[in-house]
Amino acid sequence: MTSSTLPLAPGTTTVPGTGASAEPTAGYWPWATPTRTPPPGDGWVRGHDPRTVASGRARAQDPDYPEWLNHVRAASACKHPIRLAGQIHVNDADGNRMATIDTEDMPDGAIYTPCGNRRAAVCPSCAEVYRRDTYHLIKAGLQGDRWGLPPLHEHIAIFLTATAPSFGPVHHRVVKVHAADCRKKDGCTCRSSVCHPFGHVCPHGVDLRCGQRHKAGDAHLGQPLCLDCYDHTGQVVWNHEAPELWRRTIQQVDRELRRLGRAHGVELRRRYIKVYEFQVRGVIHYHALIRLDGYNPDCPQAIVPPPRIITRDLFEEAVRAAFVKTAYTSSPHPANGGQGWHIAWGDKGLDLKHVNAPGHEVNLAQITGYIAKYVTKSTEVTGLNLRRVDDLSVEVHGNPGTHLGRLIRACWDLGEHPDYTRLRRWAHQFGYGGHIATKSRAFSVTLGFLRMQRTIWRRTEGHPHTWDDEQTERVIYELGYHATGWITTGDALLANTAAAMARARHQAGLDALADELAAHRTAARPLAA
Numbered sequence: 126m127t128s129s130t131l132p133l134a135p136g137t138t139t140v141p142g143t144g145a146s147a148e149p150t151a152g153y154w155p156w157a158t159p160t161r162t163p164p165p166g167d168g169w170v171r172g173h174d175p176r177t178v179a180s181g182r183a184r185a186q187d188p189d190y191p192e193w194l195n196h197v198r199a200a201s202a203c204k205h206p207i208r209l210a211g212q213i214h215v216n217d218a219d220g221n222r223m224a225t226i227d228t229e230d231m232p233d234g235a236i237y238t239p240c241g242n243r244r245a246a247v248c249p250s251c252a253e254v255y256r257r258d259t260y261h262l263i264k265a266g267l268q269g270d271r272w273g274l275p276p277l278h279e280h281i282a283i284f285l286t287a288t289a290p291s292f293g294p295v296h297h298r299v300v301k302v303h304a305a306d307c308r309k310k311d312g313c314t315c316r317s318s319v320c321h322p323f324g325h326v327c328p329h330g331v332d333l334r335c336g337q338r339h340k341a342g343d344a345h346l347g348q349p350l351c352l353d354c355y356d357h358t359g360q361v362v363w364n365h366e367a368p369e370l371w372r373r374t375i376q377q378v379d380r381e382l383r384r385l386g387r388a389h390g391v392e393l394r395r396r397y398i399k400v401y402e403f404q405v406r407g408v409i410h411y412h413a414l415i416r417l418d419g420y421n422p423d424c425p426q427a428i429v430p431p432p433r434i435i436t437r438d439l440f441e442e443a444v445r446a447a448f449v450k451t452a453y454t455s456s457p458h459p460a461n462g463g464q465g466w467h468i469a470w471g472d473k474g475l476d477l478k479h480v481n482a483p484g485h486e487v488n489l490a491q492i493t494g495y496i497a498k499y500v501t502k503s504t505e506v507t508g509l510n511l512r513r514v515d516d517l518s519v520e521v522h523g524n525p526g527t528h529l530g531r532l533i534r535a536c537w538d539l540g541e542h543p544d545y546t547r548l549r550r551w552a553h554q555f556g557y558g559g560h561i562a563t564k565s566r567a568f569s570v571t572l573g574f575l576r577m578q579r580t581i582w583r584r585t586e587g588h589p590h591t592w593d594d595e596q597t598e599r600v601i602y603e604l605g606y607h608a609t610g611w612i613t614t615g616d617a618l619l620a621n622t623a624a625a626m627a628r629a630r631h632q633a634g635l636d637a638l639a640d641e642l643a644a645h646r647t648a649a650r651p652l653a654a
Contacts, residue, residue: 262575331350414492
């Protein structure tokens with residue numbers, strides 16, 4: 126049977142004169158319908174336009190292609206690599222110049238380095254590196270026994286989520302009981318409660334009720350029931366003051382722990398790490414891990430477990446008391462009648478759980494991955510992801526007819542006051558300008574330490590024991606910014622493809638090693654009598 130006589134699937138047609146099947150008609154195999162079918166011979170290859178194909182083919186046919194691919198390997202998966210130009214000088218132990226390497230002699234005349242952006246929406250590859258570094262940083266602070274940290278299995282820790290107060294009723298989704306196989310926040314399909322079954326008519330004539338059961342990802346989530354009743358200025362000021370509120374709160378935790386220690390005749394120390402996350406309504410909340418340590422008067426810098434007399438319940442009471450007591454008034458502003466705003470945590474915003482406690486569901490592996498994933502996120506959950514806001518863009522994004530537009534406009538208007546100028550700088554984040562993650566110095570190692578370990582591993586080609594700290598003083602970099610991004614789209618395609626293949630080989634090796642270890646454990650297990 127030839128191709129012209131092959132039976133066609135129901136609902137398909139044939140191309141006149143060829144007998145070949147064309148696109149399926151509507152209603153049959155809709156998932157298989159191509160989004161774009163370029164005519165043959167126009168230069169398109171697997172969805173890539175002719176210019177990309179031509180630039181990639183020209184690079185791959187270059188005799189120096191293997192050298193170029195090895196040269197860009199460090200930044201091959203980066204979406205917006207930084208190209209540096211200049212010279213690299215190599216000195217001997219006495220400081221005499223041994224060699225000078227110019228980037229003009231390198232492929233493309235520059236050195237490629239990853240952009241290092243932590244946001245997955247900007248560069249997924251660099252964001253994944255940042256997430257993994259944060260994961261190991263948090264794991265070391267809870268488990269210890271690595272990088273100079275002692276074992277921490279005798280220490281107690283608390284995971285808490287602190288949120289902002291309410292600034293007005295918004296559409297929300299609350300699931301009281303999740304299914305056993307539910308993925309919780311990401312893609313939850315469980316039945317939610319009614320949004321706002323009861324309410325009244327506000328002064329603006331809006332009925333503050335909503336009888337819907339919102340699905341995950343509903344566009345109405347986080348939107349005020351009445352846009353005019355919502356306190357947009359209060360929300361952006363709270364975002365602006367959130368870092369100061371946390372600083373005062375953690376100081377209050379220290380005071381509560383000192384009181385607790387004096388009551389039991391011991392000394393206590395707290396170490397923490399926290400990250401922030403944007404809620405869909407445009408306000409931030411904090412996820413924090415607080416670890417309780419003891420104190421050794423003979424070695425104040427040592428990390429020792431807390432005395433056994435201090436239980437988890439006593440530690441929890443001290444932390445809760447600190448969050449309840451912490452509140453203050455911000456700087457005065459003419460928009461608030463010449464007074465400041467009351468800054469405090471929400472009445473129902475403190476969710477506190479013990480880590481690795483008997484009978485509790487929160488364990489080390491869960492909490493480490495849960496916190497680490499938030500360092501790659503920003504305002505994407507709100508539906509708006511901006512760079513900076515200036516005098517021109519504020520007219521576009523500060524639409525008074527939308528919730529997010531009013532938040533941006535509130536930042537811009539309040540930012541005219543000298544004490545609130547940072548609101549304009551951080552208007553694209555609705556007033557919040559704090560770091561994505563902060564920690565105590567003794568909680569764990571630093572991100573700089575982890576990056577240095579990775580640098581040593583790469584420069585020694587997997588033999589870190591051969592590293593000499595004096596090597597950093599013998600190599601002098603005189604490099605400057607040259608450009609951002611790949612030269613052509615074909616270069617980006619080739620580099621990212623090579624990086625994807627390398628990741629696949631690496632994962633295949635890890636899977637093979639895991640299977641080998643599992644088989645070894647099974648073979649070593651004694652047989653039942």
